[in-house]
């Protein structure tokens with residue numbers, strides 16, 4: 001994604017969407033809400049927004065279907081929940097949170113995840129609920145060029161929004177996996193990530209987003225991390241956990257660890273993307289090795305910030 005690929009109007013729409021999410025999450029934290037509730041609210045809103053690659057607006061698989069992944073982690077307790085390959089849950093992140101809070105498991109997939117979530121009253125939709133014309137065009141372009149995937153642009157938020165990246169197949173596709181990380185007044189950290197995955201992916205493929213330690217991680221002793229990018233490389237380098245491990249074992253600062261992983265470790269495997277992170281002291285880091293990443297951040301009582309390019 002480069003500046004010339006996005007019109008001023010489109011650019012403005014992303015800023016407005018991100019600011020809306022930030023404002024509401026900031027309000028929740030101002031009122032004493034938890035980091036877990038802040039990231040849940042933020043990702044809920046981003047899943048509903050067709051601009052981003054999660055929930056309504058998710059990308060298509062090779063078979064022109066949708067398979068969504070999501071995860072959440074509570075830094076205070078190291079509890080985590082995730083769902084993968086779901087195609088009928090309107091709100092994948094809520095389902096991930098339900099797995100964390102109402103099951104003894106961490107990751108449920110496909111029909112099993114859908115049955116579990118719907119037994120708790122979470123909303124089921126027909127898969128076409130997720131479809132948008134822009135995503136269909138993106139898939140058809142990918143099919144025509146016989147290329148696989150990689151659309152990733154993220155949007156995470158609260159204290160930063162997601163990552164976005166280049167769209168190798170189609171420079172007009174700047175949508176994004178969404179994620180949020182937050183630190184609350186009690187000193188608790190949380191992270192959440194949700195995605196439709198990568199355009200033209202093989203059905204059954206699971207990326208980093210629902211894998212704790214790869215696309216999402218939170219530990220009050222170090223940081224909360226939410227990633228976006230070429231999932232396979234984030235899985236192979238255990239990206240989110242690697243940052244926390246560098247902080248814990250090597251005493252690196254959040255920004256040093258995050259920059260090292262995004263600018264040096266991932267590129268050695270051709271990994272593209274970025275991440276949003278906040279540490280236990282409230283320091284932020286939002287590195288990306290692509291031209292842009294939709295992102296936003298806010299602190300209680302301060303103005304909101306949103307950005308797309310460097």
Ligand code: ASP
Pocket residue numbers: 053151152153154176177195196197198206207208209215227228229230231232273
């Ligand atoms: N990381 C996601 C995946 O590989 C894609 C993205 O972030 O856009 O499924």
